[in-house]
Amino acid sequence: MVGGGPGAFIGAVHRMAAGLDGQMEIVAGAFSSDAEKSAETGNELHLDPARVYGSWQEMIEAEASRREDRIDFVSIVTPNFLHYPVAKKALEAGFSVVCDKPMTMTVEEAEHLCRLVKTTGNVFALTHNYTGYPMVKQARKLIEDGTLGELRKVVVEYPQGWLSTLVEATGQKQASWRSDPAKAGASSALGDIGTHCENLVHYVTGLEMEEMIADLGTMVEGRALEDDASILIRYKGGARGILYCSQISVGEENNLTIRVYGSEAALHWKQEHPNWLHVKHPDGPEQIYKRGNDYVTEAAADASRIPAGHPEGFIDAFANVYKHAARAMRAQIEGKDGSASEFDYPSVQDGARGIHFIHTAIHSSETRSWVDASYSPPQ
Amino acid sequence: MVGGGPGAFIGAVHRMAAGLDGQMEIVAGAFSSDAEKSAETGNELHLDPARVYGSWQEMIEAEASRREDRIDFVSIVTPNFLHYPVAKKALEAGFSVVCDKPMTMTVEEAEHLCRLVKTTGNVFALTHNYTGYPMVKQARKLIEDGTLGELRKVVVEYPQGWLSTLVEATGQKQASWRSDPAKAGASSALGDIGTHCENLVHYVTGLEMEEMIADLGTMVEGRALEDDASILIRYKGGARGILYCSQISVGEENNLTIRVYGSEAALHWKQEHPNWLHVKHPDGPEQIYKRGNDYVTEAAADASRIPAGHPEGFIDAFANVYKHAARAMRAQIEGKDGSASEFDYPSVQDGARGIHFIHTAIHSSETRSWVDASYSPPQ
């Protein structure tokens, strides 16, 4: 693991998620750029001190030189600006990678990673963790099966309220780097949560963007990056969309929702009540699909660990990204195809699509005009 | 009453709403342009046949010539294209008017009505009925009182699904005229439900639009008018907004919702569960205000007829528009000021604002650009 030292939130999540099925174990780490802090975290995790490193470069080099028990993959849970250099070096050193989003700072970097994944043959999984929820997989299947008919409208939202005040001025760690262009990149809201929206729509519907117009705002005075974004989208094939993500929607926690309307039926899923999927019909009662029941699709069943009615949550879903990545790595180790076309995990191309989305939205907002949003990442 | 003959939906609603408090009675009507049908409805309503007319012109003239028991006001519940001529003639004949929305076909007509209301001194109430819900009045009061702080984001939605297929081709009465430009005007979705969104935001928040960009779509082939609209809005003072109305959001019934986010708190109201108002705070539990309790504001209390927990619905809210209009008319009859600045009913200026909104959105969508949306109707 790179990152996830003292005080970090997402590092602990990655460790719980990776460990949930007992198939992966953390054995080495560069948890902080401060060697002492890195050692502290390593100690808490009962790791062999020899494999707790003071820098990610050191870790990758040292681990690459081990024979028998070298690590299988690197989990990158750092602030955004480090994703690319760490991922690049890890891939080049022959390791698979699980990486937080947004994947890189620029489209060029993203595309370079696409090519590197292809040439190395390593597994690269991006933690668009919301795709790990069973009922998101159910939603995808319903659309794939044509239950919704021709898609017409998609409304995806991710309102949060945690940046309603100038939190970064208080020294809060996560707020500080997320609102710092040097560490977060060109975006705050879009990078952190907007890309989840974009990816969720793509995962569930398969739709590709054609055009967009974005209105980005910095609603809290003194903030360096946007904290609110509203985007209208036209998808290829004629569907229209609204994407709304915000860090200043006060009182909201992680209210990610997706609604998809087709010619035959509609679906509605809420992350804060993730075990239920609502399906609305023009000529019959609304249905609530619930995780863990016999009638759910295979992918949703595979993504569940416990019976219906016992709620699964965020960590369970996050663990599904790791579970699929682990299956892919095992396949790759066994000489088979471990790519995302074979396994159900967010790919390096999904990552590139996200980075392109961020930069397109910024461009649209700056020019105050509809812009071309179509994009095909290097395969 | 003008309109509301056999098979009409909204005419019956107006009659139930107007009669609920036992303060208004229907005594005359031109229910259809077909004299026979008009008589049929008059008969069902136990009206004096002498006061059931074959045309609205005839009705207004005949009633205007009565001395003692002439009608006090005209309810206009016709398709859109008749609102203006009937309202104009009624006002000119000295009657007050309760009129369905959208108020007119053009901005010019709307502004002419504004001036006519001023010069005649009659009451003119537009049935933006959703403002009649007690918890909408509570929402307005919370914002007026500053509970939400400075307003930052407004998301208003009105998805319906009833036009997901080409219903108008089946001869269904309401679908037929609503999708016919000659009878509905330049818009279907915006005129029927988009104006409710626009008005609800204005009523609850007091915000004035500055700019907008709209994306209007006709998602069902063969339809003459738009059936889906997504609009980004910038309000004066810095707040941003999303307005989404749709008649092809399959499976939706009348899912009007409004969310307002301020610097201090947020509120959320849903028309389909209208007795509850959610208020979200950054630093304390979410609150659910419920109609009928001692803690609600005076305007909300005044808008309720029964105790908390016994749900009030659409007709009850609609009746509140009539109740306030009746109070205003009584004031006006008594020689006092019956204008909307004194009483809580949607005014002729609200109507003009709605018509301007429709035409601005169409203009933005056609030019695919941000446009000026500011507007001050004649007072």
Add this chain to the structure above:
Amino acid sequence: MVGGGPGAFIGAVHRMAAGLDGQMEIVAGAFSSDAEKSAETGNELHLDPARVYGSWQEMIEAEASRREDRIDFVSIVTPNFLHYPVAKKALEAGFSVVCDKPMTMTVEEAEHLCRLVKTTGNVFALTHNYTGYPMVKQARKLIEDGTLGELRKVVVEYPQGWLSTLVEATGQKQASWRSDPAKAGASSALGDIGTHCENLVHYVTGLEMEEMIADLGTMVEGRALEDDASILIRYKGGARGILYCSQISVGEENNLTIRVYGSEAALHWKQEHPNWLHVKHPDGPEQIYKRGNDYVTEAAADASRIPAGHPEGFIDAFANVYKHAARAMRAQIEGKDGSASEFDYPSVQDGARGIHFIHTAIHSSETRSWVDASYSPPQ
């Protein structure tokens, strides 16, 4: 109308409900035992002062002696102890009756009314208004059609919190008579809301009680009657039940709910969100039936006045009891059978069943034992 004078809540509800469809008009009343107050209400209702009476005896006698325009029926909206004498006299005078529940003070009185309704042939409707909700009718139909299979368990609840303190000591009018045995009868909670539970179960499921054990409590010191009741029930045919009604469930408004579990499916309805009916299946998604849609049963459709998604509420449902009673009275006037076996309104037998239920529960609670709860009212 008898009762419903100044300050009364339920009188106004009856008037709004009766008037909603424009088929009934109030023309006479004895609104209070205080002639002045009665006149005051009559005046507010724009009634002919000659038909506003100072006592119900006077009203029934005077109206009975009119020829052409005598009233068709009497609405009884008084405190409980007056239901029986007024109903008896009205029936004997040849009038139909709409009466509030609980129907009488004793089982003997209730059975006498049953016989009187039979011998006079008049219509007698009890305002178990919750049966007027469309989705309650839908629930009944699903069970009648066998969708739930063999019934196994029924859980019905009606928690309120308005008597959490000794409100009657403050002089609040309704609380005062409801907690006064001389006016309310032997029960407060059971009489006011427990009978609604009992009736709702009977209406929806058709189940007949066999045995019960009740635990009645007076949880607020100083109160003369019970304010909380929990009852276990065994129904004929093997189903079991729980009935919980309470006036001290603080924070609750009118949270009447019914859940019915069968061998094949279950249903769940909540009065506070009355437009939805949840149906749960062992092997498929939960369904939400919504009022106003094409797929609902005829009785539910007939009970709706407005389209789906525009909420109907308490008054709309209450009006359905009046609507069915009006149909029955019209039939009876035309010489046809107007009895509750032909029309869908709560009957005098339902009333007797409710009174028997109250007294059986009191008996069980006093003896702290299971008691026979079977009962067949006189037909």
Add this chain to the structure above:
Amino acid sequence: MVGGGPGAFIGAVHRMAAGLDGQMEIVAGAFSSDAEKSAETGNELHLDPARVYGSWQEMIEAEASRREDRIDFVSIVTPNFLHYPVAKKALEAGFSVVCDKPMTMTVEEAEHLCRLVKTTGNVFALTHNYTGYPMVKQARKLIEDGTLGELRKVVVEYPQGWLSTLVEATGQKQASWRSDPAKAGASSALGDIGTHCENLVHYVTGLEMEEMIADLGTMVEGRALEDDASILIRYKGGARGILYCSQISVGEENNLTIRVYGSEAALHWKQEHPNWLHVKHPDGPEQIYKRGNDYVTEAAADASRIPAGHPEGFIDAFANVYKHAARAMRAQIEGKDGSASEFDYPSVQDGARGIHFIHTAIHSSETRSWVDASYSPPQ
């Protein structure tokens, strides 16, 4: 671990829960009475084959004889009839114990364990996992702080529908032993889920039972044990209660809910939406407390691993029982007091209370009478 072999559900849950915080590791097991199956599970878990045993007796003896790396505690996840013998032997061998509920088959066994825990000084934690949810801890704190005032009414329910048909006849493993008196004990519904209800009430409110009357039913023909129970309860101090648990409430999953009404406020918690706690007030808006926010109490905050709005679920809550047990064991190892009075985990006394509850309810149902339900387990 004892139990949790191939096909077992709860064993895997215990392992995920125990491992979530990276503080406990499974190192030995007797996963099945079939040595081959035990080995199979051991292999899947990557355990040292030498520490995978063919019987629990063998395991306890072998582990007790190890010096340096002997296990710290035994997790008992077997069918009910084995809980007692395994727990007894483990405690006697000097191990702490985490045990599934119901704790034993008889009250005598339960009380023997109470004494054994006292004399050995070992930690004994019962997995009443629902007490691990943060908002359950919040509920407890609100009551402890007096927010609800004097408690008056408690309604606790746990309806499930999975035994709506004679599943045990199909060979389904869990249904088979749960409905077999030799393996499950004297009860099915009460033992499996009724004890969770009883414990949840005790944990949240601190109330002690005084009397009860129970109605147990076997609603599915051919079943050996009860599958439905309704119980009325009187608590010491005057509060009344309803407890309803059922395995034949078709369509229900794990719909455990608790409602507590006091003189000042009420609370409502649902296991299927566990991150929210509703608090109702007589004179102010309803509140929704949400996990992960700054305003929650210390115990709730300590029970959370991720920020608000990212749902935690069943495993997260289950892990909290293990977390507290681990803290207690660590204290005990360090020579401090590891008892449940110092740490927040369900104790051996809670277990005894549950067993007494089961047998009291059976006795009440058999005698069809109110019975004494008071009980003080050996401390």
